[in-house]
Amino acid sequence: MHPLSTRRQFIQQTTRAAAASLLPWRAMSASAEAVDGPQSLRVHAQARGLLAGCAVVPEKLADEPAYANTVAQQANLLVAENAMKWRALRPAPDKYNFAPADAILTFANAHDQRLRGHNLCWHEALPDWFQSTATPANARRLLTDHIQRVAGHFAGKLHSWDVVNEAIDVKDGRPDGLRKSPWLDLVGPDYIEIAFRAARMADSTALLTYNDYGIELDTPDQAQKRAQVLALVTRLRLRGVPIHAVGVQSHLTAGEAVPGSGLRDFIRAVGELDLQVFITELDVSDQQLSGPVPVRDAAVAKLYGDYLALVLAEPNVTAVLTWGITDRYTWLDHHHQRSDGQPQRCLPFDADYQPTPAFFAMRTAIDSRPPVLSLLGS
Numbered sequence: 001m002h003p004l005s006t007r008r009q010f011i012q013q014t015t016r017a018a019a020a021s022l023l024p025w026r027a028m029s030a031s032a033e034a035v036d037g038p039q040s041l042r043v044h045a046q047a048r049g050l051l052a053g054c055a056v057v058p059e060k061l062a063d064e065p066a067y068a069n070t071v072a073q074q075a076n077l078l079v080a081e082n083a084m085k086w087r088a089l090r091p092a093p094d095k096y097n098f099a100p101a102d103a104i105l106t107f108a109n110a111h112d113q114r115l116r117g118h119n120l121c122w123h124e125a126l127p128d129w130f131q132s133t134a135t136p137a138n139a140r141r142l143l144t145d146h147i148q149r150v151a152g153h154f155a156g157k158l159h160s161w162d163v164v165n166e167a168i169d170v171k172d173g174r175p176d177g178l179r180k181s182p183w184l185d186l187v188g189p190d191y192i193e194i195a196f197r198a199a200r201m202a203d204s205t206a207l208l209t210y211n212d213y214g215i216e217l218d219t220p221d222q223a224q225k226r227a228q229v230l231a232l233v234t235r236l237r238l239r240g241v242p243i244h245a246v247g248v249q250s251h252l253t254a255g256e257a258v259p260g261s262g263l264r265d266f267i268r269a270v271g272e273l274d275l276q277v278f279i280t281e282l283d284v285s286d287q288q289l290s291g292p293v294p295v296r297d298a299a300v301a302k303l304y305g306d307y308l309a310l311v312l313a314e315p316n317v318t319a320v321l322t323w324g325i326t327d328r329y330t331w332l333d334h335h336h337q338r339s340d341g342q343p344q345r346c347l348p349f350d351a352d353y354q355p356t357p358a359f360f361a362m363r364t365a366i367d368s369r370p371p372v373l374s375l376l377g378s
Contacts, residue, residue: 035074035355041348041363042076048369050312051114051159051319053077055281057329058103066353070325072111074348077159079116079280079321080104081331085125089150093133098153105157116280116321117154119162119211120147121195123181130182139186144198151202159319160207160278162247163199164192168212168228170221177228192232193241200242210236211247211280216307218262226266237273246270247280251323252307254299255288259307264314271316279311281323283346284358287336297345301357308365315370320362327351 037043045052053075060067071078082088083100091097108115121143134142151161169179178184183191192210199208210233215226229246236243248267252259267277284303289296311317324330328351332344343351348359 035359037073039363041074041359041366044363044366045320046076048312048366048371049318050366050369051077052321052366053079053113053319054322054325055079055081055118056104056107056325057081058083058100058107060329061107062103067326067329068107070349070353071107072113074325075113077114077116077319077321078104078108079118081118081324082125084117084150085119085122086130086146087125087127090127090129090146092127093129096149096153101154105154114159115157116278116319117151117158117161117206118280119165120151120199121163121183121191122165123179123183124166126182134182134186136186139183140191140194143183143187143191143195147195147198148202151199151206154206155203156205158203158206160209160245161199161203162211162280163196163208163243165211166213167192167210168225168232170224170228177225177231193236193239196236196241196243207244207276208242209245209247209278209280210243211249211278213249213251213281215248215266216250216252216259216263217257218260219257223262226262230266230269233270233275234273237275243275245276245278245318247278248311249281249323250279250307251281251283251285252303253285253288254296254303255286258303259310264310267311267314267317271314275316276319277311277314277317278319278321279308279317280319280321282307282320283323283330283332285332285336286345287332287338290340293345297357300345301361304358305361305365308362309368312365312369320366322347325349326353327356328353 041052056071056078080101083104089096105115167179168177170177172180178189196208212229214222215229233246270277284300286296286300289299324347326349327343327345327347330344330346332346348356348362350356
C-alpha cells in the first residue's frame, strides 16, 4: 500500500475514534450551556489556582464587541499577539510607539486581568531599520537600551515577560544548541544573559521567562531540542541569572504524534530548578484532519483535553494561554492552511464566537487539576 494511503487511513481512524470518545463534549457545544460567568474558563481556572487566557489584538478589543466580550469573560491573563514585539514598538531607531500595547494594558486593568509581555528579544519581527543599523559595535547597547526602555515603561504592571524567545535550534549544529540569529552573530552567546539581567534591572516584579516551541512531543528532534532548552535554563540558573519561568508554546497538530512522558519529565526538571512553566501559545491545528466538522472538532478537543490533563497535573504549571480566542482570527489560516481550503477550527471559540468542543475539553481538564491555595506568580 502507498505510504500516503496508510497515513491517510491512520488519520481517519484516529479522528473517528476521537469523535466516538468525545460525544459528551460534542453535545455540550451544540447546546445552550452557559460558558460565561461562573462557567467561564477564567473562573474555573481561578478555582484551581491557575491563570488562563489568550493572545489578543488591541484593534479587535477596541472595534469588535463580540471579541472584547469573549476575552473579558474568559481570560484572567492576556498577552499581546504582536503589539509588544520590536517591529510594532520601534518604527524608527529613536522612536517608540506604545499606544497599542498600552491599550491592551488598559483593557486588562478594566477587566481584572493580568498581562504578559511578549517579547523583549527575538530573531524575528525586527523592524526594517534593524539590519542597516545594528552592528557588532552597537548591538549590545541596542538590546539593553530597548529592554530598559520597554520593560521600564511597563515596570510593575505586568505578570511576566518573555525575555528571550526561541533561542534554541539544534539543526544549526552548535554544541550549545543556540540558533544562528542576528543576536548571536552581533553580540555572541551571552546575549541571553544580557537580556535577562537588563529586564530585571528595568522591572523588579515581572516574572522573567524563556519561551520556545517544538519541545512538546517525544519525537527524536523535539526530545533533543527539549534537552537543549533544559541545559540552557540550567546554565542560566547556575550563573545566577534572574529567570523565573519557562514558556512551552504548545502549537500542536491533531492526527500527529502526541505529547507524553518526555514533556512531563521536562516540566518536573524545570520545577527542580525552582522555575514555573507557562503554556504560552496553545492551539491545535486540524490541518491533517479530514472528514466533517464534528469529527475534526472531536479530534482537536481530545488533544486539548489530553494535553492539558498531562501538563496541569504538574503543580509548577501555573498559566495556560491559547494563541487567540476565536477561530475567526487564527494565525494558522495564514501559515498552515488546510488543503481543502476550509478554515481551521483550532481554538475554544469558533468564528461566530460559539464555544467549540475544545472549550469544554479545556474546562474539564482545568477542573481535573488539584486545587492549590493561591495563584502562583499572580
